[in-house]
Amino acid sequence: MAKDQFVNQIADIEEDFPRWYTDVVLKTGLVDYGPVKGTMVIRPYGYAIWENIQKELDARFKATGHKNAYFPLLIPYSFMTREAEHVEGFAPEVAVVTVGGGEKLAEPLVIRPTSETVIGEMYSKWLQSYRDPPLLSNQWANVVRWEKTTRPFLRTSEFLWQEGHTAHATEEEAMEETMKMLGVYKEFAENCLAIPVFTGRKTEKEKFAGAVATFGMEAMMHDGKSLQAGTSHYLGQNFSKAFNIQFLDKDGTHKYAYTTSWGVSTRLIGALIMAHGDARGLVLPPVVAPIQAIVIPIAAKKEGVLEAAHSLCARLCAAGIRAETDASDNSPGWKFNEWEMKGVPLRIELGPRDIEAGKAVLVRRDTHEKTEAALDTIAETVQALLAEIQANLLALARERKEKRVIRAETVQELLAGVEGGNFVKAGWCGCRECEDAIKEQTAASARVIAENEHADVCVCCGKKAKHVVLFARAY
């Protein structure tokens, strides 16, 4: 009955996936709606996932030579207008500050929707001689983009992210950086989020406003739709010309730098939820789960049980496992279901008979498999099981990713493919008209251009194909 109560709290995952998503994010305490339309409050359980994501990514950024810095939230409006494509893309969605300290401002300020402009301005100051590049910065920050339709984590007026910004002496180095960071994201997505991704170049239509080329990683969600989980932009000299980022080269001439930017955001939490979740709620990969193992005392009022649960939990924590004990007054059944809904990878049940027998019962969230473990080596057993769960989630996601990619020769096939929850590869002539027509007819967009794949003709116009493109409906 307790289980039914919990499952009834969330919509059926197969029947109404959008409702399931909203139910899950709210009822597991990941997030709440903020008072201003389109904003979200990231609650402790959600924020802890973000902290784990930050920790993993931050170490990778530092290992690749990047340093964190912090650039201002407020940007002069005029900065936005210096790069033609950039202003076209971002001006419609900025929040504008017009009053400060009780007075109307001489120049309005925008809240950063992204920081290429303000960082460009600083780089033009810091980059002087050929000794200075590369400049390799990253910042963890909030950004604001006014959105009409919003959903927690997936699309909100304010979100948290990291944005890397680098400046290089040559095109080659900037392109190498762009691809290196795409690779960092891909490795992180697979090994930490257990989400295998498609990576590749974006079409002109889908690229970042102001980039020469955008490379993205796309993740397949439970419903077969795609979620853009991270992007890495090669900006060429677009921003260095707009912000005069030049250095005096060895040959005595001033040269414009080549810049890049790359980012991932709290969207990744949405990706996690929609990639791994099931009918019972969240399923969190151990690497980023706030709580990796929940200890549940059985017959907790019996002498010594609660103490044994706390002591077991303390031992797990000492071994570096994020463990907690649920010592609340709720029934064990209630607790089982609540922590299942919250996606904790491993449940540990400990009752009087277990204690007597020197063991505990372990239940996996991913497979629901039940095993017993000796208490004296339980930390090692838990570590090993967590690693297995992590690997299994990746394997399951990989299986789906591979099974659900089909090929289409006609727009009809493409439509049928995406309606069946697939990603669809198809030939494309390279023109915007066909890309728009496909979107119009199938609601699928070009996610990335597939590398080293061949098609004879464009799925839309039948002319010679220039690329094979991965199409999907997307969040």
Next chain:
Amino acid sequence: MAKDQFVNQIADIEEDFPRWYTDVVLKTGLVDYGPVKGTMVIRPYGYAIWENIQKELDARFKATGHKNAYFPLLIPYSFMTREAEHVEGFAPEVAVVTVGGGEKLAEPLVIRPTSETVIGEMYSKWLQSYRDPPLLSNQWANVVRWEKTTRPFLRTSEFLWQEGHTAHATEEEAMEETMKMLGVYKEFAENCLAIPVFTGRKTEKEKFAGAVATFGMEAMMHDGKSLQAGTSHYLGQNFSKAFNIQFLDKDGTHKYAYTTSWGVSTRLIGALIMAHGDARGLVLPPVVAPIQAIVIPIAAKKEGVLEAAHSLCARLCAAGIRAETDASDNSPGWKFNEWEMKGVPLRIELGPRDIEAGKAVLVRRDTHEKTEAALDTIAETVQALLAEIQANLLALARERKEKRVIRAETVQELLAGVEGGNFVKAGWCGCRECEDAIKEQTAASARVIAENEHADVCVCCGKKAKHVVLFARAY
């Protein structure tokens, strides 16, 4: 000569301390001015200090049961007006967003100057029954307060901080929390920043707008002025009444919660600089220094020297020491001075003769003391020296703090005291007029009320003293 060049880059610390400060923060690459007046860019060397501060504080917050969360940047203007004192204090300094997504907003939004209001709104939703309190949240965030006179780290239109917000069932618990977090700050300031502080209650004039009582910690800077380094506010039911934060108690009645808030900011970096800096520049305490030990190869072009320096550095890093090697083309003399200016606690010189003799030369930043250390046990030696440096910086700061507190019986003595670079304790009748008059005549303000100290009469009006107050000129 190299040394002179470096020292000449910064103003004389005794003659022009404000200029010295500006020179040091800019020339050591801690910070730069942002494009919008009053904003700052925190550069990697400055941000790394903030990361170390965050790491230390975050662990303390979590150990005391707090969880991180994230609340929206933008707050409906009307929220500000719900608590009378709060709006009076903050409305004059907010930045106001009036346009979003190309349209004029129906209700203007303020960029958070602090988050009591928006968090109050959420707490009113989350706090339902007597089982819910305490709510113990913290957020790491940026805030904006429009300031007329700004200085990097000390007072800027945007700054980074943490703000803790808690809600409790009883007055006692809320007051206990307020004092507990003041204690956490004090312990952190002393053990991590090596800055001993005065703590105590603020006067009505100096308290947080909307608090029942504010408790602050005040740190003595090199010039004898005080810097408010952190505050902890007991908010009583002011915000719970304004935002309807109620819970259904066991007795079946609805009760308003008692709330607290507490914060420290990037101002702490300013405190570090002004508490420990000397004529040569920064002096950073090892616990928060971005680089704890800098390895400088001597005759770096001789075979094996650079390799030995890198390998020594790697061994230090492996032992958990934040070490770097300066392998640049600059001369050793240049490097010595540059890293001194940047305040690195320990310099390690390694030349061909040192390598042959199996040793290195260690030079302390705080005392300039030079010692030799055997290479095979150098990690332990460095760890021990860093601990000594940390302790010595605290001892020096403590000595100054104790030596430079005097007692005044008249406003003249108080004026002479603060002009001599002292904190001054004096009797105070408790009335606002005397507090204002003292400020007017001495430029000193009431920093905190001294506990358990007695004075017969008010230093200003001569009437019966209610408190002994610590007065100082302040940043």
